[in-house]
Amino acid sequence: MIFPLPEKFDENELFIIFSTIITWAIMFMLPKRISAVTITIIWTFNVFLALLADITITVKPYELYFTIDHKAHELFDVVLHFITYPTLPYFVVNSYQHYKPKGLKFLLFVVFWGGAATALEWTSVQFNVFTYTGWKVHLSFLVYLIVFAATIWLANFVEKKYPSVWNSKDLNMKKGSAPQ
């Protein structure tokens, strides 16, 4: 099979389904503060990172953890990589555009989101979405700090060229023109 189906439809699949529904609902409820171009780029970037990590360290010779039921790349892995996980960096960037923290506040902002992501990952471990076979949850925290900082940098890079309505108003204010 191209993407193997779950061996048993149990708590890990349910966790993925429920967390996908909840995060997507929140995503549509919250005001959007980044442009469609930025969303596309950070979404692609984070799918790339998730796949890179999962396909590099979950397979032999490392096998530091595995996801869901199989050691293969199964259907719910695709859902997890493409639909569920990228909502988290979306929230990070969206809230960053709202608060625009600088200096120490920025550091605290990234640490807060790194902590939140680690807590979510720990919860998913309890539901057997991830099974650690050498990986440690504190390593995930360090990875999230780097990933979120990189995602914010990338989002800023794209937003400068293709600002959202939210940011273009901000830019107009800075330039001195009256907001429309």
Next chain:
Amino acid sequence: METVWVFLVLAIVSFISLYILMKKMNATNVLGSYFLSNILLTNTGVIINLNLKLTKQDPSNELIFWTQKIPELSLKPALLVWIIYILFSSRPIFKKLIHLFVFLTALVSIEVYFVSINYLEWVNWNVFYSYLRYILIIILMAVYAFYLEKVMHRNKEVNTI
């Protein structure tokens, strides 16, 4: 070990070429296409190797693992992004097709090379399937690049109103 060094040098060349491409093409599009090419290469690679078991490699050998991983993150995506650049350029269709064939052959040659040095084994796989795999990746990347261009254009229009 020599092969790793060759691919490391090629990786540096690939990233330099992508930097040059950022000046010629839209930087946002280059970044997006690079990420997507990696996603598609990894996904199709995993489907072929891990799920369908059409190819085989020694799973415990780190050298083999990294020798294949390095071009998958650098040389192959760079070639794919250059193909997208050429496809969206104003060159005549005949020139585009020649370029497409040359770049596709380069991509397939990387795999053929791995097979020839016994880093990879083709179980139920061949050159023709490899061409098909990369053509599928190029089609998906072209759709993505087209969509991204459209969204970028719309964004500029909205912000100038």
